[in-house]
Amino acid sequence: MRNDPDLIREVEQFLYREARLLDERRFHEWVGLFTDDVRYWMAGRSNLYPKHSKAISILDPSRYVEDDTALEDELALLDETKETLMSRVARLDTGMAWAEDPPSRTRHMISNIEVEPGADENELKVYSNFIVYRSRAGSEEDFYVGARQDVLRRVDGEWKIAGRKMTLDQNVLSAKNVSIFF
Template sequence: MNTVAAPQTFDETSLRGFVAQEAALLDERRFDEWLDLFADDGRYWVPLLGRMQQDPHSHNSLAYEDKLLLQLRIERLKDPRAHSQHPPSHCQHVLQAATIERIDVDAGTAMLRTPFLYLEARGEQQLMLAGSYQHMLVRTANGLRIRQKRVDLLGAERALPAVQLFI
């Protein structure tokens, strides 16, 4: 007899905890573990127009990177010859509670929105950015993974200084 497993439901506490853990990995400079949270088809997107931008292809973006490009950025950050990391950059994410916007149990996906403050320090310089994250999470055999992390910055269209780490 062939049986089909019932779709698994999403635990809202686990979804919110996933987003908090993702930010903690960045704050701790555990970039390889952070990258492992992305699905194979995962994307990291920072729209130039913030929430007004509907997709990454109709307008320029501050960043639109697949897993390979994220891996290259991580390798650059870890390279002892990377001038931009002397002294090394450190960051702190301050998150509000994530709001669950949508859950599709049949597709195994969940969408969360999380307002944030991002602080990045390097030497005596400090940068603060604000905005909201939109995480599209997908259930995989290895647990939850990020299909897309969208970073909608407040005032993204203004001239911004170089951000060394991941917002």
């Protein structure tokens, strides 16, 4: 996989095109890139002592969690199906989605792409990082920075996103909302 430059190039081009659809606010086309069974999930990060920290002495090791990313059954920033993504896009078309009126001006930077074999021959596991810059109204600015793990699936000769798990590297989100997509 790492030795297949054509495939890697194809995946990169797919992800860059996806990013451009978002930046051009072509959300209906963007939602079309997902399979019907997609889980689109994003969580932030906790602020925890590592187990070996000398700042505490642990009383009950069974209560100790090493992973600072939220578990999948905990509270996520986004936990969507294809259907709820479509509802979110439909909401933007109502003329009353105030968080996006005036709309955000976004620039999605996608990098650190790694392509690995997926669960079967039709699928790939793809790692990437993102920096999303948002400018809005007069002088509002936000950065959303994090990592993605995608499952890409070949459907009728086209790549589709069959899974997207994202980690946003903030504990307290510095943006007032998450009204954009990643």
